[in-house]
Amino acid sequence: MDRLDAMQLFVRVADSGSFSKAAIASGVSQSTVSKQIAAIESRLGVQLLRRTTRGLSVTEAGQQYYDSILQLIEAVDAAEARVGHAQVTPKGVLRVAISAAFGRFFVLPHLPEFFALYPDVTIDFDISERHANLVEDGIDIAIRIGALSDSSLVARRIGGVRYATVGTPAYFERHGVPRHPRDIENMPCIVFMFQGASRAWRFFENDAPLVVDGKPVVRSNDAEHIRGSVLAGLGMGHSPAWLYARDIADGTLQQVLADYSPPAFPISAVSPAGRRQTRKAQVFIDFLAEKFRQVPELSLPE
8 A cells, every 4th residue: 555545544543533434435344554653653753643432533643644645635636536537537435325216227327337447446335214424434425315414525426206096906095086185184105204203295286385294104214114114005205206107107006196396306326525436436427427418317406
């Protein structure tokens, strides 16, 4: 490992406060990280990290070193970018946070083509319905659906998606077809959980938002469990349309209340602020944006 790689390891350790998280983000063993940091401290003759039972913190000397090498790393990235993107070969481990169902439906099928274009890139997926802390978890890119609440992130909109309210034909035969969002308040519903709380169903009426709570019979933080429960006829679902697109097309599910669907939600690729985006991250985001443009359920509205 050369000196620049070791410097990048130190930055990841300082950002995440963890040898293990830095190791995962960098695609190396924890012992390698520990040895590289020890070698830097030995070469400089100073302690850069303070190790306690509660974790790691940066010493005063470590903060000075961090500020200096961060500028150096950004300068190297900028120099490579100026040479020309076509001449800079993307390589290394790319950590991507994404939800399980969305990744399985719309990212994994395209990876053979991506790796044919960029064989020196390795993708490490962090699969979760929660929003990962990009810095602490060593994430390079997160794919997020919906409004972004964290203003400290750098975001690029790469798609859009509308919500669909659906149920099986048999379900609607038993419970009736809702004509207005308020009709669902006493109807069995499958509800998505986010960070421990049920997510309300949002509609739009007369250009104003309308929030409705259905009668939950199943709640889950996993999109595929939501879809499976809807397909089993347990209740209605109200989720991004991509989750049900194939089922609506083949008649397995019936969409209702389409006239009350809220405006499209953005699909964004987000990354930590304050860092120049790596070439591997740039090409991956560009690749996904192009693929999403070819999918009607994910394309940006005109």
